Amino acid sequence: MTADAWVPPPVLVAVDLVVFTVRGSELHVVLIERGIAPHRGVLALPGGFLRDAEEDLLAAAYRELSEEVGLTARHVHLEQLGAYGTPGRDPRGRVISVAYLAIAPRLPEPVADTDASAAGWVLADFALSPAARLAFDHRRILADGVERVRTKLEHSTLATAFVGPTFTVSELQSVYEAVWGVRLDPRNFYRKVQGADGFLVPAGPARRATPGRPARLFRAGPSATIRPPLTRPIGPADQEATS
Amino acid sequence: MTADAWVPPPVLVAVDLVVFTVRGSELHVVLIERGIAPHRGVLALPGGFLRDAEEDLLAAAYRELSEEVGLTARHVHLEQLGAYGTPGRDPRGRVISVAYLAIAPRLPEPVADTDASAAGWVLADFALSPAARLAFDHRRILADGVERVRTKLEHSTLATAFVGPTFTVSELQSVYEAVWGVRLDPRNFYRKVQGADGFLVPAGPARRATPGRPARLFRAGPSATIRPPLTRPIGPADQEATS
DNA sequence: GTAATAGTGTCTATCAGACACTATGCC
DNA sequence: GGCATAGTGTCTGATAGACACTATTAC
16 A cells, blocks of 8 residues: 555465255255365365466356366356455465355256365255354355345245246245245245246146146246245344355 | 466455445445556545455455545444456456445545545446446446445345434435435335334434424334335346346 | 145235324424 | 424225135046
């Protein structure tokens, strides 16, 4: 700020991913077991340093998603969660991590790459519990990610990122129930999402396979927001995510 | 990611501030005129590089708030907006800026420091208009800040950060009207904010000064969220802020 | 037929928006 | 008194939640 000789301190920048999906009525997140120091052998969010000085942050997030999770860009929603830069959060020096929130339809098993000795879907509730030890400040990042996705389901159409390109209303309901951890009335849920303009558009007649009447298929509509918002029945204590 | 010799690229980290207040029924933001290259003489958000490798991001934001805007920590709400790191956004090299949103009650004039030849409150609508040229990607950062504060007024008690420690309901209403750019019915607004549990707590009897009946004073309540949320009458087109 | 899920209709308590009305200060 | 703002009451149309009912499949 002052004289000519001063130069700003260089910093290392990493990108970390909070990758969510819904499997079997429960919210899951991708965790890896770190294969390199520091925190070797400890559970962590997938991520890594910028590859070079020209790599865009979002591009780095997509690259890590592919390398460490084995998910290709298509059909994965990716948005920035925030920057985490407390000094001392990484023993290697001053590292600032830009966290990204990724939402994937239920698809493949993640694959371990060179930095990770193992990778897989873990129950989000377990990953947040004291029983799971996470590296760095990844527990905090994960908690912020959970909070973000919970609140975004209320007033955005983010839930459609959890399901495939076409889906039934009850599949969408399962997403809400898994993320919010509540049970919803199917009839009221049906009316509500149908009434939200631009949320769902019909796509094909019906899907057979399960017992019971076949369900109509829908595709995500053009709207990014839901008016009026869906109301979460009751929430556990709310948090404010600031960093 | 690969071999032993590889090291991650160092990056410069800056902190930028989107400082809002309400003056005369309009949303204002602090802009400076840059006193140093690059973009010397151009309008920009206040901000600067990390002072040293040990400085916390939030601490740097508070420092810039004090140095460049002349606001001391007390009574200023500060929360992270996001990280902006597109390569080429700063001609000095690879710079990642962590933007913070600051909300201040209407208080002093900002003061120019060494990096800024001028600083002052500017109408937010003007700062976002094509007539105002902003340095770097600060127009985008500002747009994200406006969007954030607009949506947060709906379901959080953030509006109380715009007013002093004690305030009247009509002062609070002015905040909503300025930020949303709409007119609200005072009677319905009064009932609504009174009904929101933990939003307002009585503080003192009344304030005299203006014509008309004196208004009761309130203090910000313990709750950080509003249930049910206040509904914005109609919004201009919504945006999704991702980075 | 039974079981199971999809989708529709209806009732009720509550709420947002409109706005008449009362209360309390200044001049 | 007149005027201005604060605060309350009431009405109405819309909506959330509860839940009866019909529809369409598999067996």
